[in-house]
Amino acid sequence: METAVSDGAQAGLTTRLTDWMHQRSWAIAMTVAIVITCGGLVILESARQRIASEYEAALEARNASVQLSDLAGQLALLQADESRFLLTRDDAQARSYCARAAGIRRGIRSLDTYFKRAADSAELSSFTQIAALIGARIGSGALALQQAAQQPLDLAACGGAAASSNVDAALVTGTLSLLRDNEERRAQRALDASRADQRVSTFVAAGLSALNIVLFILLFRNLGIQIDSQARVQKQLITQQEELDQLVNERTRQLEALGWHLQAVSENEKTQLARELHDELGAILTASKMDVAWARRKLQGTDPAIAEKLARALETLDQGIALKRRIIEDMRPTVLANFGLVTALRTLADEAAQRNGWALDLHLPDDELQLDEQTEIALFRVAQESLTNAAKYARATQVTIAxxxxxxxxxxxxxDNGVGIMPADLTRTHTHGLMGMRQRVAARGGRFDIRRGELHGTDIRVVLPVPTVGAARQADQGIDQIVEQAPRPAPDDTSAQGHAPVERL
Incomplete structure (x- = not known):
């Protein structure tokens, strides 16, 4: 009984392990392939380094062989220079002898550096003996030149003259030839090793390619299974997507209508606040100014110090009255309400140009346009925000309004002809000025386009439809209906106090 239970448990474990390996076969294959690929890459990199080292060693050996051959040739030419001087007693031949001797010494120093670094002890010992013999040969030749000259020669470039010694030229030539042959063999061995490493690299690369092909086959097989599974899921997602699209379109329409309603409420609040500032705050400031002026006149003769303080208070009150007027104009321009959009745009542009020192290029109609109030407000607010941005960021000298x-x-x-808006700024969600302009134009069913100018500066274009009186009334009724149907937010402290949100451009 216990044996049967144990066999069943073992069979179940084997089945689960088999299923797990079947489900994870592609992951196991990929892991093994990654490990083998990394190992192959390490082998390839090691082979590449060895190939580079061996190739460099071959080049150095070939270069040393060439230098040894050149050294043998220079020794023959040195003997020829010595013989010509002995025959002609020409000082030019002596100078040529010394120049060639100096070149031979430089070649010996270069070869000595190479043999100390790359050669074995036997080769280094042979080259050291040959270098000593060549030095003795040059010294004895210089002594022979000095003895045969009719007048003393300057042989400092030769390294000085040395006592005559018997230097076996055949020994020097044979040793140089032997060293040259050794360097040729070293270069050949390095090239052979480099070719062997290249063959290993080729085999490893071929193995990695074959492994990748197998891996791709497994991946494509797994992808085929996943694609079949995803095709079934996609049919369900399409139905859900269509439902979501309908819901999103409905919510977007409601949000656009709600945004337009909030803008209208904001404009009404601004109008009411501007009226209260004009009536209440204006009266308070004017009465305060009259009282201060009366007190200043009374104290001007008796207490000049207090009169001076009251004069400063009058200036402060004038600044407050001017600030009040500017705030009222920003919230609800009286020019727009009394004279229309064309006059309001011209006045806005003239004031901005005067403050910022701009050159204006206005293309405005001669007569006022017949537009509804909301369209005029939307266009004026866009112009107001655009000029404000140009003054803050553009550093412009000329502004065009059409x-x-x-x-x-x-x-x-x-x-404007300023520095121009950056492409990254066009997609920022926290740029409230751009968002406000886009939302205001979209709520009226218009088109808003802002881009960097062809040369420099920023270019803003707004196109709004001009509804008829009946169409405008019907649109407003539709907006009111959508706003009434929209979900109401929970009341907070601000709404309880009767303060509607004020839009900030």
Whole structure:
């Protein structure tokens, strides 16, 4: 009984292990392939380093062989220079002898460095003996020249004259030839080793290629299984995606309508706040100014110090009145409400140009355009925000503003010659000014385009449809209906106090 249970458990474990290996076969194959590939890459890198080292050793050996051959040739030419001087007694031949001797000594020093680094002790000993014999040969030749000369010669370039010694030229030539042959064999051995390493690298690369082919076959097989599984899932996702698209479109329409409603509420709040500032704060500031002015006149003769303080207070009150007027104009321009969009744009541009020292290029209609109030507000706010951005960031010297109406659309174009907006700034979500302009234009069903100018600067274009009176009223009713149907947010402290959110461009 216990044996049967044990056999069953073992069979179950084997089955689970087999299933696990079958499911993870591609992962196991990939892991093994990665390990073998990394090992092969290490082998290839080691072979590459050996090939480079062996090739460099072959080049050095060939170079040494060439230098040894050149040294043998220079010794023959040295003997010829000595013989010509002995025959002609020409000082030019003596100088040629010394110049060639100096070149031979430089070649010996170069070869000595190489043999100390690359040769074995026997070769180094042979080269040291040959170098000593060549030095003795040069010294004895210089002594022979000095003795045969009709006047003393300057043989410092030769390294000085030495006592005559019997130097066996055949021994020097034979030893140089032997060393040259050794270097040729060393170079050949290095080249043979390099070729062997190249063959190993080729075999390893071929093995890695075959392994990758097998790996790709396994991966494609696994991908085929996954594709079949994903095809079934994709059919379900398509249905869900269609439902989500419908929901997103509905929510987008509601959000656009809600955004337009909030903008309208914000404009109404600004109008109401501007009226209260004008009526209440304006009256307070004006009355305060009159009282301070009266007190200043009374104290001007009796207490000049207090009168001076009151004069400063009058200046401060004037600044407060000016600030109040500017805030009211920013929230609800009276020019726009009383004279229309064209006059408001011209006034806005003139004031901005005067503050920033801009040169203006205005292309505005001579007569006012017949637009509804909301369209005028949207275009004016876009122009206001664009000029504000140009003043803050663009460092522009010239601004162009164009307004036109044609084919049921009104177009606004604002451009400057400043540093230009960067491409990364066009996609930033925290740039509230750009978001506000886009949202304001999108809520009216228009098109908003901002880009960097062809040469420099920033180019903004806005196109809004011009609805008829009936269409505008119907659109407003539709917006109100959507806003009423939209989910209501939970009330907070701000809404409880009756403060609506104020839009900040």
């Amino acid at each position: 307004l036109s109406k044609a084919a049921g659309e009104v177009s606004l174009h604002i451009a």
